[in-house]
Amino acid sequence: MDLNFNAEELAFREEVRTFLREKLPADIAKQIKSGLPIRAQDYTRWQKILHERGWGAPSWPKQFGGTGWGPVQLHIYDEEAAAAGAPRTIPFGLKMVAPVIMAFGNPAQQQRFLPRILSGEDWWCQGYSEPGAGSDLASLKTRAERQGDHYIVNGQKTWNTLGQHADWIFCLVRSDPNAPKQQQGISFLLIDMKTPGITVRPIITMDGAHEVNEVWFENVKVPVENRVGEENKGWTYAKFLLGHERTNIAGVGASKRELERLKAIASKELKNGKPLIEDPLFASRVAQVEIDLIALEITNLRALAQEAEKHAPGPEASVLKIKGTEIQQALTELMMYAVGPYALPFGRASSEEGDLRTVAGPDYAGPLAATYCNFRKVTIYGGSNEIQRNIISQMILGL
Amino acid sequence: MDFNFTEEQQLLADTVRRFVREGYSFEHRREILKSADGWSRDSWNELAGLGLTALNVPEAHGGLNAGPVDTMLVMNALGEGLVVEPFLAAAVVTPALLSRLNDEKAAADLFPGIATGERIVIFAHQEPGTRGETSHVTTRAEKSGDGYVIDGYKNVVSHGGAADELLVSARTSGKPTDADGISIFRVDPKATGVAVKTYKTIDGQTAADVELKGVKVPASSLVGAAGKAHSAIEGTYEVAISALCAEAVGIMKAVNATTLEYTKSRKQFGVPIAKFQVLQHRMADMFLHSEQALSMSYLAAIKCTDPDRNERVRSLSAAKVVVGQSARFVGQQAIQLHGGMGMTDELMVSHHFKRLTAIDLTLGDTDFHTQRFIATPAG
Numbered sequence: 001m002d003l004n005f006n007a008e009e010l011a012f013r014e015e016v017r018t019f020l021r022e023k024l025p026a027d028i029a030k031q032i033k034s035g036l037p038i039r040a041q042d043y044t045r046w047q048k049i050l051h052e053r054g055w056g057a058p059s060w061p062k063q064f065g066g067t068g069w070g071p072v073q074l075h076i077y078d079e080e081a082a083a084a085g086a087p088r089t090i091p092f093g094l095k096m097v098a099p100v101i102m103a104f105g106n107p108a109q110q111q112r113f114l115p116r117i118l119s120g121e122d123w124w125c126q127g128y129s130e131p132g133a134g135s136d137l138a139s140l141k142t143r144a145e146r147q148g149d150h151y152i153v154n155g156q157k158t159w160n161t162l163g164q165h166a167d168w169i170f171c172l173v174r175s176d177p178n179a180p181k182q183q184q185g186i187s188f189l190l191i192d193m194k195t196p197g198i199t200v201r202p203i204i205t206m207d208g209a210h211e212v213n214e215v216w217f218e219n220v221k222v223p224v225e226n227r228v229g230e231e232n233k234g235w236t237y238a239k240f241l242l243g244h245e246r247t248n249i250a251g252v253g254a255s256k257r258e259l260e261r262l263k264a265i266a267s268k269e270l271k272n273g274k275p276l277i278e279d280p281l282f283a284s285r286v287a288q289v290e291i292d293l294i295a296l297e298i299t300n301l302r303a304l305a306q307e308a309e310k311h312a313p314g315p316e317a318s319v320l321k322i323k324g325t326e327i328q329q330a331l332t333e334l335m336m337y338a339v340g341p342y343a344l345p346f347g348r349a350s351s352e353e354g355d356l357r358t359v360a361g362p363d364y365a366g367p368l369a370a371t372y373c374n375f376r377k378v379t380i381y382g383g384s385n386e387i388q389r390n391i392i393s394q395m396i397l398g399l
Numbered sequence: 400m401d402f403n404f405t406e407e408q409q410l411l412a413d414t415v416r417r418f419v420r421e422g423y424s425f426e427h428r429r430e431i432l433k434s435a436d437g438w439s440r441d442s443w444n445e446l447a448g449l450g451l452t453a454l455n456v457p458e459a460h461g462g463l464n465a466g467p468v469d470t471m472l473v474m475n476a477l478g479e480g481l482v483v484e485p486f487l488a489a490a491v492v493t494p495a496l497l498s499r500l501n502d503e504k505a506a507a508d509l510f511p512g513i514a515t516g517e518r519i520v521i522f523a524h525q526e527p528g529t530r531g532e533t534s535h536v537t538t539r540a541e542k543s544g545d546g547y548v549i550d551g552y553k554n555v556v557s558h559g560g561a562a563d564e565l566l567v568s569a570r571t572s573g574k575p576t577d578a579d580g581i582s583i584f585r586v587d588p589k590a591t592g593v594a595v596k597t598y599k600t601i602d603g604q605t606a607a608d609v610e611l612k613g614v615k616v617p618a619s620s621l622v623g624a625a626g627k628a629h630s631a632i633e634g635t636y637e638v639a640i641s642a643l644c645a646e647a648v649g650i651m652k653a654v655n656a657t658t659l660e661y662t663k664s665r666k667q668f669g670v671p672i673a674k675f676q677v678l679q680h681r682m683a684d685m686f687l688h689s690e691q692a693l694s695m696s697y698l699a700a701i702k703c704t705d706p707d708r709n710e711r712v713r714s715l716s717a718a719k720v721v722v723g724q725s726a727r728f729v730g731q732q733a734i735q736l737h738g739g740m741g742m743t744d745e746l747m748v749s750h751h752f753k754r755l756t757a758i759d760l761t762l763g764d765t766d767f768h769t770q771r772f773i774a775t776p777a778g
Contacts, residue, residue: 002401072400280770287773291717298694306401308754320689373465387665392686393679397659 002296003074006007013076020084023049028313029085035261035335035367037209038087040123040165046087047120056118057094064102064110065118071304074248082253085217090162091317093124097170100188100237104229113168113190127171127191127215129239130156137172138183142217151175151189151227153197153220159381159399163200165338166193169215178233188234190226197221205377207370208346242383249317249382250300250324255293260329262286265364266338276338289330296323315395318388325378325385332368332375339365346370404407404472406450410471414449425747427656428603430634431483437605438561443484447516451486455494460510462494467638471645471700478649481750483604485519485558487642492557493520496566497637499631500583500623500759509564514574521562523553523586523609524632531763531771532579538611540569547571547621549584549592555752557761559607560597567611571626578629585620586611598600602757603750624690637715638763647758648696651689651725654733654751658682661737661748676737685732688725695721699750710774716768723758724764730755 005013027047031038050056058077060066069077082088089095098117101109116122134142142155153173163169171189181187191198197220202210229237266277266286276282301318336343342361346369349357358366379385393399404412422445431439454469456462464487470491478488482703494513497506497520512518529535538551541588549569560567565586588595592614597607632641662673671676695718702714730752732736736743737748759765 001404001697001701003698005400081414217714283773284769287769288720291720291769291772294698294714294717295691295694295721298698299690301400301401302697304400316690319690322687323691386680389680389683390676392683396686397679397681397682399659399663399673399679 009072009076012073013080016077016080016358018081019053020086024086025054028087032085033261034085034364035371040162043090044120051119052339057098060098060148064114071308075304078248079253079298083257085257086253093122095213096126096241097124100228100241103240104237120150121167122167125160125166125169127157127160129159131258135384138186140172140174140186142171142173143177144175144187144189149224150386151219151222151224153189153191153222156215156360158216159305160215161211162208163213163215164202169193172238179232182237185232187231188228188236188237189222190221190228191220195222205374209374214305250296251328252293252297252300253267255327255331259293262331262335262338265335269273269338285334289327289334292323293327295325299323308335315391316393321382321388322385329375332372336372339368343369404468405726407566408469408472411469412476415473415476416524416586417694418445418449423482425481428481428483432603436561437599438484442692443516446484446486447454452490452516452772453514455491456510456514457498460506461502463509467641467700467703470642470694474642474645475649478646479653481603486560486640488521488557489513489519491632491642492635492639493566496522496631496635499634500628502623505585505622512517517561519558520564520566521558522635523555523556523559524568525554525556526552527554531572531718532728533636534566534576534629536570536581537575538567538569540571540582540584546615546617547584549586549611549616551611553609555606556609557604557606558604559609560595562652565609566622568628568632580626581628581632582621582625583628584616586614590614600757602754627720636710637763640719641703643762644696644699644718647722647726648689648693650751650755651692651729654729654748655685655689657748658685658733658736660688672722685729688728691721692725709775709777713772716772717770719723719763719766720772726755727761
């Protein structure tokens, strides 16, 4: 047993570090390290830089233009990119629809869609949840009726992330309302967001951000050639996708970066004239998160090692999702408490782009309460943590 | 990065697990607990026969010179069976200390008997108020003629009553919490002035308070350099913490399995109680805790001999915190999910629970190790 990286892995880490040092745009890294949102074009800009280096799709196999990296290399890359302040991967194209197209799409679909995901030309979003279908996703109602070479799609999707920038949406639709089980009548469609009849309506979340949308479909014509795999087999593909969504869900690298930011803030903030980080109560809260993160990192490495042997993430990924998101939330909470009442002023000093000054109080305090609010989402999305506990009890405990 | 064990390590783990399952049943353990000594010389000899007493003894002294990963695997299995014989105290802690004191004569004297299991040598260090702080030593050894006179009090010394010989930490200079000035002495528990009060602990183990009043020892009983024992003691504690973490992991695994079985067989409202989601989620959390503890037990085994002190201390304290918290959660929830049956002496789970409780109180509890983690800067 050995927890250290071997010489080859260390050399790879050095290569990643050098690349990030040379190519990661400073303005993007600064924004991320300050805990502030970046623009859609920043994500695309970074994706193009990665693509030039041949690293556009770290998790894809080589045959589709991926890096062919193994789980340990992927982990090293994710860690280093997060530490350097690189944008997170927007998962919908690269990590969600692409693996489905690779596994179940036909060659024409693979040639048409994958290169444009890789290069950052197409922005993808997800059409899964509906107002009446959240954790119980299979009860979805968006209807797809076959008419010759087309499906006519009608219905409503919700919690669609960043769809306002999207060129394409992948959707689960009900193609057979009379199937004996509701899982059996679902198909997986790829839909051009420019198709007439699609309306995207923003949902403003409690942090004031426009991150999610409702997407309405009114007699939207979708060519049958845009269906992935077989008609009515979409649920199988959806489950496959959910398995992939959970990889790197632990978010160890990003949490390490945020822990450092928390410590930096708590060193600047004072309590009774001394740095807050020296307050025993606060220090013990920080230590608890740091210790939990150390444990999560090793649990994550164990899962990676297992994945490398079995070639698929197992149900243990649910453990990573639960612990990873709990730690993320604890960090945002502690950062907010670290600045006390100056967490409350809401807004920037000016609307000028790149102006990081907050309306009142230290600039680092400005976004903390909003981030705390925003991060309540992480235990809800990607299969809520309660659903993850269901998965553990069914798949691991055998209940 | 590699989470696999060698063939020898797997064989060792299988061997000890077989001993526990075939030779150390719950009923057998019950009989041992009822006996006057509270542990069994026969079982001890069986463990010695498997090579476990020689595991951590250097090769030069007839041992196997195994590492903390081997100890971890042994402790996993002994934890599952709640083995009460002094493996940790006599075959892990004492060899770790003796190896770190760099005293060839004492090593040559003591190791052969330790390796065969014939001699039980116990390290008596903890005192009232120690709470895991390895430098807290108020017991004093004053120079007197060509020897020393030791006065002090050691408490809850694991298997102190079973000792053929004690290794006692005593201050030859300095103030009670100075790292400098601590020495180790060989003390005969039957010597004049030594009073050993043996008792059972809540977890079925045995321990002793050792009072030392004007105990005269010759200069030759000093082990290692005078006043310089602290780093050896601290290193020994890290090894012991790693072993304790592994024991807890073994117990938690067993506890989770029995809880799962119990909830599948126990029926209420016409269905097995495992059908209730509130219990399923509780067991999912128990699994999650034990997974995090297992990860930290690996870290502890790898890092407990790390030459970088800060890295070692931070890792071991972090491990003790995660394991302590997990042990408490898993233990408490296991009793809760067993309902009234969990309260009884009749079921193994209550015994597992008591040992998990004891582990968090041993070698510094969660609060102590959280503070030690905070006080130790990252490397």
